Amino acid sequence: xxxxxxxxxxxxxxxxxxxxxxxxxxxxxxxxxxxxxxxxxxxxxxxxxxxxxxxxxxxxxxxxxxxxxxxxxxxxxxxxxxxxxxxxxxxxxxxxxxxxxxxxxxxxxxxxxxxxxxxxxxxxxxxxxxxxxxxxxxxxxxxxxxxxxxxxxxxxxxxxxxxxxxxxxxxxxxxxxxxxxxxxxxxxxxxxxxxxxxxxxxxxxxxxxxxxxxxxxxxxxxxxxxxxxxxxxxxxxxxxxxxxxxxxxxxxxxxxxxxxxxxxxxxxxxxxxxxxxxxxxxxxxxxxxxxxxxxxxxxxxxxxxxxxxxxxxxxxxxxxxxxxxxxxxxxxxxxxxxxxxxxxxxxxxxxxxxxxxxxxxxxxxxxxxxxxxxxxxxxxx
Numbered sequence: 582x583x584x585x586x587x588x589x590x591x592x593x594x595x596x597x598x599x600x601x602x603x604x605x606x607x608x609x610x611x612x613x614x615x616x617x618x619x620x621x622x623x624x625x626x627x628x629x630x631x632x633x634x635x636x637x638x639x640x641x642x643x644x645x646x647x648x649x650x651x652x653x654x655x656x657x658x659x660x661x662x663x664x665x666x667x668x669x670x671x672x673x674x675x676x677x678x679x680x681x682x683x684x685x686x687x688x689x690x691x692x693x694x695x696x697x698x699x700x701x702x703x704x705x706x707x708x709x710x711x712x713x714x715x716x717x718x719x720x721x722x723x724x725x726x727x728x729x730x731x732x733x734x735x736x737x738x739x740x741x742x743x744x745x746x747x748x749x750x751x752x753x754x755x756x757x758x759x760x761x762x763x764x765x766x767x768x769x770x771x772x773x774x775x776x777x778x779x780x781x782x783x784x785x786x787x788x789x790x791x792x793x794x795x796x797x798x799x800x801x802x803x804x805x806x807x808x809x810x811x812x813x814x815x816x817x818x819x820x821x822x823x824x825x826x827x828x829x830x831x832x833x834x835x836x837x838x839x840x841x842x843x844x845x846x847x848x849x850x851x852x853x854x855x856x857x858x859x860x861x862x863x864x865x866x867x868x869x870x871x872x873x874x875x876x877x878x879x880x881x882x883x884x885x886x887x888x889x890x891x892x893x894x895x896x897x898x899x900x901x902x903x904x905x906x907x908x909x910x911x912x913x914x915x916x917x918x919x920x921x922x923x924x925x926x927x928x929x930x931x932x933x934x935x936x937x938x939x940x941x942x943x944x945x946x947x948x949x950x951x952x953x954x955x956x957x958x959x960x961x962x
Contacts, residue, residue, distance in 0.1 A: 720745065830902070831905070860931065883921055
């Protein structure tokens with residue numbers, strides 16, 4: 582279903598494409614020193630995902646060594662070189678020259694998440710870099726690679742000790758990842774707590790799945806493709822399946838996973854975001870607020886889920902993980918049918934499936950079109 586066109590992979594062409602997109606979205610092209618703070622720097626998410634992602638941005642030319650400073654912050658007692666050594670282990674196959682240059686951008690500050698002393702040290706590290714850079718700007722980006730239970734205390738510390746001192750030539754932004762609470766009540770409470778500390782344009786609630794290339798190409802596939810545009814409706818589509826399968830279990834993360842389960846971990850965020858992109862109407866533009874508005878509309882059109890259209894399961898051996906309670910009934914597999922009550926999708930089931938420890942690893946969107954009338958090939962099925 583997806584046709585990937587060849588692209589120029591040079592750093593200059595990617596930077597040019599980014600600049601062009603920024604112009605289309607009316608985003609200001611910023612220069613000057615940028616400090617990226619990774620809170621929870623010693624954890625698995627930071628080592629396996631966040632720092633490698635920052636390295637790829639550096640390798641592609643989006644992060645310049647003269648303009649960016651990366652600071653890791655965590656409770657673990659580590660030196661700068663200690664953190665660099667941990668990160669290096671997850672950058673295998675990369676150019677040694679590029680890796681060494683990237684790692685030199687990284688510093689480490691150790692401290693608690695709920696006391697001012699550590700954040701005062703963090704602010705000093707950032708301020709010293711900004712003074713030495715002498716660019717007159719102060720752009721500070723805080724990425725929380727942490728569980729949501731500590732978001733409020735960490736954000737309070739950032740607000741108290743680490744805000745950018747200049748608003749005219751700088752900014753402070755805070756990025757939080759999923760899971761954003763456990764249910765509607767806890768998510769609303771968390772949103773309220775963060776909203777008391779920061780303006781909305783300072784907060785970024787992100788889903789990293791939206792950064793995948795195929796997911797980003799969904800808007801192009803749907804709204805810039807004359808082949809699919811007239812077919813993308815209930816007259817031609819029989820069903821749509823959005824599937825996320827993993828061929829491994831919790832791999833020692835059972836204690837964390839058991840608190841959330843497969844629905845909160847995968848379906849409620851990753852798959853629901855993809856569902857919105859597949860089912861929503863064409864936005865006014867590519868501006869985030871216009872895409873958000875269309876997502877909200879399609880979610881409001883979803884009928885209540887029927888019990889008989891939900892399948893839950895747990896793979897055999899899940900409770901062998903010593904971090905999982907013996908009486909756990911947390912699902913590791915779920916299949917859910919969503920039905921959209923609007924003119925485009927009435928009668929078309931959207932089947933969302935996700936599971937761990939299955940027989941294959943796959944992430945796909947399968948659009949099943951209806952059979953053509955008078956199908957002469959039916960006898961061959």
